[in-house]
Amino acid sequence: MRRAAPLLALAIVSATPALAQTVSGSAYEDRNDNGVRDPGEPALPGVEVELFGTRDAGGAFDQTTTTDGAGGFSIAPGNGCYLLLPQDPPGWRLGRTRDDGFADTVPGYTFPVGKGRPAKIDHGIETLKSQGLRMTAMGDSIAWNWNSCFYTESFWYSRQLRARLACTAPAATVTLDQAAVKGEHTDDLLVDDNNDLNNVFRALELQPDLITLSMIGNDLLDAEPPANPTQTQINRAAAEILDSRQNLQEALSTLTSELPGTDLMLNSLYDNLAYNCYTGDTGIFHRQWLPIVNRILRDLAWGQARRASILEAAADFAHEDQGGTCTGFDQMICRDIFQTDLIHPNNNGYQIVREKAWEGAGGVNLGAKDVLARTSRSGEDYGFLRRVRRLLPRHWETRGGASVQDPSAATDDADGGIPARITLGIATEEFRLDGFPDWLDELQIVRVLAGVRYRTSGSVSDDFYRMEGSVTGQFRPPAGHAYTPVDWNYSTPIVGGGGPNQPPENSDYPAAKLLALPNVPAYREVSATLTKNPTLPSVSSDYIWPAITHEELASTAIRIVSAPVSATPGNDLYQVELDAAWLDLYGWEKTRPPEVTGLRVARLPDGSLDVTFDAVPAAQRYNLYFGRLATVRAGSYDHGAAAPAGPRCAASFSDAGGGRIRMLVPPGAQPGEASYILVTAHVDDVESPAGTRSGGEEIDRSQSICR
Amino acid sequence: MQRRRLCGLSIAGLAVWSSLEAASPLGRWRLDEQRYEGGSANLAVAEEPLHLEFAQALTGLEARIWAGGRAESAMPWPTFLSDAGPVPVEIVEKSIDLGSGSIFARYRVRPSPTDDLVLEVTERYLVSEDGKSLAGEMRVAFTGGQTHRGGFVLHRRFGREP
Numbered sequence A: 001m002r003r004a005a006p007l008l009a010l011a012i013v014s015a016t017p018a019l020a021q022t023v024s025g026s027a028y029e030d031r032n033d034n035g036v037r038d039p040g041e042p043a044l045p046g047v048e049v050e051l052f053g054t055r056d057a058g059g060a061f062d063q064t065t066t067t068d069g070a071g072g073f074s075i076a077p078g079n080g081c082y083l084l085l086p087q088d089p090p091g092w093r094l095g096r097t098r099d100d101g102f103a104d105t106v107p108g109y110t111f112p113v114g115k116g117r118p119a120k121i122d123h124g125i126e127t128l129k130s131q132g133l134r135m136t137a138m139g140d141s142i143a144w145n146w147n148s149c150f151y152t153e154s155f156w157y158s159r160q161l162r163a164r165l166a167c168t169a170p171a172a173t174v175t176l177d178q179a180a181v182k183g184e185h186t187d188d189l190l191v192d193d194n195n196d197l198n199n200v201f202r203a204l205e206l207q208p209d210l211i212t213l214s215m216i217g218n219d220l221l222d223a224e225p226p227a228n229p230t231q232t233q234i235n236r237a238a239a240e241i242l243d244s245r246q247n248l249q250e251a252l253s254t255l256t257s258e259l260p261g262t263d264l265m266l267n268s269l270y271d272n273l274a275y276n277c278y279t280g281d282t283g284i285f286h287r288q289w290l291p292i293v294n295r296i297l298r299d300l301a302w303g304q305a306r307r308a309s310i311l312e313a314a315a316d317f318a319h320e321d322q323g324g325t326c327t328g329f330d331q332m333i334c335r336d337i338f339q340t341d342l343i344h345p346n347n348n349g350y351q352i353v354r355e356k357a358w359e360g361a362g363g364v365n366l367g368a369k370d371v372l373a374r375t376s377r378s379g380e381d382y383g384f385l386r387r388v389r390r391l392l393p394r395h396w397e398t399r400g401g402a403s404v405q406d407p408s409a410a411t412d413d414a415d416g417g418i419p420a421r422i423t424l425g426i427a428t429e430e431f432r433l434d435g436f437p438d439w440l441d442e443l444q445i446v447r448v449l450a451g452v453r454y455r456t457s458g459s460v461s462d463d464f465y466r467m468e469g470s471v472t473g474q475f476r477p478p479a480g481h482a483y484t485p486v487d488w489n490y491s492t493p494i495v496g497g498g499g500p501n502q503p504p505e506n507s508d509y510p511a512a513k514l515l516a517l518p519n520v521p522a523y524r525e526v527s528a529t530l531t532k533n534p535t536l537p538s539v540s541s542d543y544i545w546p547a548i549t550h551e552e553l554a555s556t557a558i559r560i561v562s563a564p565v566s567a568t569p570g571n572d573l574y575q576v577e578l579d580a581a582w583l584d585l586y587g588w589e590k591t592r593p594p595e596v597t598g599l600r601v602a603r604l605p606d607g608s609l610d611v612t613f614d615a616v617p618a619a620q621r622y623n624l625y626f627g628r629l630a631t632v633r634a635g636s637y638d639h640g641a642a643a644p645a646g647p648r649c650a651a652s653f654s655d656a657g658g659g660r661i662r663m664l665v666p667p668g669a670q671p672g673e674a675s676y677i678l679v680t681a682h683v684d685d686v687e688s689p690a691g692t693r694s695g696g697e698e699i700d701r702s703q704s705i706c707r
Numbered sequence B: 001m002q003r004r005r006l007c008g009l010s011i012a013g014l015a016v017w018s019s020l021e022a023a024s025p026l027g028r029w030r031l032d033e034q035r036y037e038g039g040s041a042n043l044a045v046a047e048e049p050l051h052l053e054f055a056q057a058l059t060g061l062e063a064r065i066w067a068g069g070r071a072e073s074a075m076p077w078p079t080f081l082s083d084a085g086p087v088p089v090e091i092v093e094k095s096i097d098l099g100s101g102s103i104f105a106r107y108r109v110r111p112s113p114t115d116d117l118v119l120e121v122t123e124r125y126l127v128s129e130d131g132k133s134l135a136g137e138m139r140v141a142f143t144g145g146q147t148h149r150g151g152f153v154l155h156r157r158f159g160r161e162p
Helices: A004-020 A124-129 A156-168 A186-190 A200-206 A217-221 A231-258 A284-302 A347-360 A407-411 A550-555 A629-633 B002-022
Strands: A023-029 A048-055 A060-066 A072-075 A080-086 A092-094 A132-139 A173-178 A210-214 A263-267 A309-311 A363-366 A377-391 A395-399 A403-405 A420-423 A430-434 A443-458 A463-470 A492-495 A524-529 A557-564 A574-589 A600-603 A609-614 A621-628 A654-657 A660-665 A675-683 B027-036 B050-057 B060-067 B080-082 B085-087 B089-097 B102-109 B117-127 B133-144 B147-160
Touching: A023 A080, A048 A072, A048 A124, A048 A156, A060 A072, A080 A124, A080 A156, A124 A132, A124 A156, A132 A156, A132 A200, A156 A173, A156 A210, A156 A347, A156 A363, A186 A231, A200 A231, A210 A231, A217 A231, A231 A263, A231 A284, A231 A492, A231 A524, A263 A284, A263 A347, A284 A309, A284 A524, A309 A347, A347 A363, A363 A377, A377 A443, A395 A403, A395 A407, A407 A420, A407 A430, A407 A574, A430 A574, A443 A463, A443 A492, A443 A550, A443 A557, A492 A524, A557 A574, A609 A675, A621 A629, A621 A660, A629 A675, B117 B147
Parallel strands: A023 A377, A132 A173, A132 A210, A210 A263, A263 A309
Antiparallel strands: A023 A072, A048 A060, A048 A080, A080 A363, A092 A377, A377 A574, A395 A430, A403 A420, A420 A574, A430 A557, A443 A524, A443 A574, A463 A492, A463 A557, A600 A609, A609 A660, A621 A675, A654 A660, B027 B050, B027 B147, B050 B060, B080 B085, B089 B102, B102 B117, B117 B133, B133 B147
16 A cells, blocks of 8 residues: 555656647648658748637736747647647648548547548638637538437537637637438539528528538538449449539638638538448448548648638547558447447547547647647648649640630630639630659659639520539540549549539439539639549558549640530620639759860761760759750750651760760661750659750750650 | 129238238338438448337337347437437427337437436338338437527438348
8 A cells, every 4th residue: 555656657758758738749741741750851941830728727828939940839828728730831832631540449549539630721810819700610410410319409510610629719709500301412502592591592691700611521421331342333423523623612612712711621521431340341332422521621721712610520429441451430320229320430439529520720728628638739740842843735626616716825824813714614615734744853742722713794594504624535435444442533523513413423412503613703713632543452451542643744744624504505705814823832852963075076987876974963864955956046945856867865875984984876776857956864753854955944845755 | 704703802902901901000111221411321221230129019010229239228219329328308299100010219318417418319210112121311400499500310220130
C-alpha cells in the first residue's frame, strides 16, 4: 500500500505537461499530399496562426503568432473554447485533411475523437467578431442527425457545433438554419423550389456565413447493387456516382462563387453499410466503391475556387480497405431491432461526426469542454501546397457546329477580360481548349485544378451548357463501357449539374426544368480538382491516386459543351463568354540544371561531327538537338518536333578529358541542310535550358522534347 | 369417362381451395429481403431476422412483430422500437384482410419528446398468389411542425415460415 504512493505521484508528474494548456503544431509543405507531416517535408516558417475564443477563467482570447523556422507554433491560452486559423500563405492553399485509418486497438486512438484531423474555416473568426454567425445545415438524413435507434433531437451535431462556435464568442449571435431534408438526393440541391431550404437557390437568399453539407448517400442507396452485382447493376451505380459528383460540384461551386464570404464544410461520411467490419466482410461493391466516393467528396471540397473544409468523419468510422483490413470505430451504425435503419450513425456515431465537424471548423477545446478533457493539444499540423504554375491552353478548336467569336481570347489571361464568345446549340456543339505546356519538368505536380472564368450574355433557361476537363481528352467512355473501380473517371465536372433524368440508367426529376445556376451576368471563377482513375496494385491494400503527369498535361482538355435539359430546345439566345481557362499546378519545384556551356563542333575525317562541351555536374544524360540555320536566322527555332534531323535524346557520350564531354554524330544521323546544334543535360530528371536569347530570355522550351 | 370427369372437377376444386388458403396472411413470416428506394442491395439482416405473425385470437386478429429467435418478446404490430425501448405509436388506420391477403397500417410516431419531429409511417403488404411470400413497402415520411422534411421507402419481402 505504501509502495503504491510513489507510483501514483509519478503518474501525476508524468501528466503535468498536459496542464500546460497549450495549443501547438506546425505548418509544413505537404509534398505527398497525405495530410500528415512526414520526415523530410519542409517546414513553412512565417505562417500566421490565429487562436480566438473564450477562456474558462473568463475573458476573450485572441492571439496571432507566426510559425518559427521549424514551422512550429505554440500558443498558451488556458482552458476554454477556441477556433484555430492558419492563414494560407500567398500562393499556397491548405492541403488535404488527413484521412488515414487506424485500428480501434491502437493506443491513443480514443472514441469519439479518434485521430485529430484538423482543418479550418477561413471566415469564422472574422464573422464571430462581427457579432453574428448564421449557419445552415444542408443535406440529407445524416445532416439531419437521424437514426432509428435512440433518437435524441434533430440536427443534434449541428446544434452542438453551433453551441461550440457560440462558446468562442459569447457576445455573438450564432443561429442555425435546419435545412437538410431526409431522403433527398444531390439533385435536390439544384432544383429551385420553395418546399424547403435545402437547395442552393434558398442558400443564396439566406446568405449564411457557414454552410455544412452532408449528402450523396441517397443517390447511391437508390442504385446500390446486390451482393453479387451484374455489370449492368455496377454501371447503373457508377453512373449515379458520376451524376452525383456533377451535382455536388455545381452546388459547391455556385455557393463558393456567389457567397464569397461564406465558409463551406463538406461531410466525407455519406453512409455506412460496414457495421460489422471487424467481424465480417463488407459487401464487395461497398468495399470497392466507398473509398472512391469518399475521395470524390474530398476532391470536390479541395478543388473549389475557395477550398471548402472537410468534415473528415468517414476515416473514423469502421471500414474495410481493399486488403480486408478494418480501421475506425466499429458499431457506430444504428442497427435497430426492427431493421428500419441499418445505415445511419447511431448516437455514438454522431458524436464522432460532431467532433470532426468541430475539427473541420478549426475548433479546439481545452479542459472540461473537451470531450476527452484534454488540457493541451499538440500535433495541430497543417500541410500546405504551393501553386507552382498556372498553365494556359495554347490551342482551341470548335466541334459539332459551335460558333465562336474571338476564340483565341480564351487562351489569353492578360487581355483585360476580353472573352471568347461561344454560341452553342442543342446537340453536341463544343468549344475545346487544350495544348497545355507539358515540358516544365522541374515542376513536381501534386494536384491540378482546372479553372474557368466566364459569364453569359442573353438568357439561358433550359438550353444549358456544361464545362468539364479531361486528362485524356476523351470526355466519355466508349458506348457499352464496363465500369470498374479503376476505370470510371473520364472527365472532371467544372460547371453544370447532372440535369433532370440523369443518369439515363437511373433517371429522375422528369418535371424539373433546371438543375444549375444558368445566367451569370458578371465574370465568375470556378474550379475543380482535375482527377483521373485510381490504380489498385495487387500488392496494395488500398487504392493509389496518382498525380497528373506532364505527359497527361499534353492531352488534357477543357471544353464548353451544349447540354440542353428540357423539352423546349432551341429557344434560348445566349452566349457563354469565356475569359480564360487554365490549369493550376500545385506541388513543388526542383532546381533546374544550368545551361550547357563551351559547345564546340568539328567535322572528323570520316564525316562524323565531333561535339564537345563542358560537363554538367550530376548529369544523368545529355541530349543533342538539330535545328535549321535559316529558321534561327529568321528569329525562331525548329529543333523540336519539326527538326531537320531527330534529336539524339540520352545520346551516347564519352569523357573528353578536362571536364569535357564528347558526342559523335555519324553522317547518317546529321541533317542534310545548314543547321544549328543545341545540347542539354538532365539532372534529377530535369532538363537544362537549351539556350538563351541575347536578352537573357530562355528560348522556346516547348522544343526541348527529350523528356 | 364420368369418373374421370369427376376426378377433374375434384382437382380443380382443390386447386381453388388451395389458392384461397395460400392468400391468407395468417401465420408467421420472416423478412428475407429489404431494399432501400430503387437500390437492389438486400439490407435485411440474416442473423437477426425480423418476424411478423398474424393469428386468430379470441379477441380477434392479432398481429405481432419480433426480431431473431425471441418470439416470446414479440410486440404488437405496428410498433416503433428504439434502443431505449418502445416508442408510443398512434395508429391512424390498420387493416388485415384475410380474403385479399392485404395488410395495411398507417401510424404516427414521435420518436423524441424534446423534438417536434413526427414520423408518418405507412406499411402495406400483400400475400403472393402462391401464398409463399408477403411483399410490400414501408414508407416513412418525416414532418416537423407543419413542415415536410423528407422520407424514405423500404421495399420488403417476407417469406412464409413453416
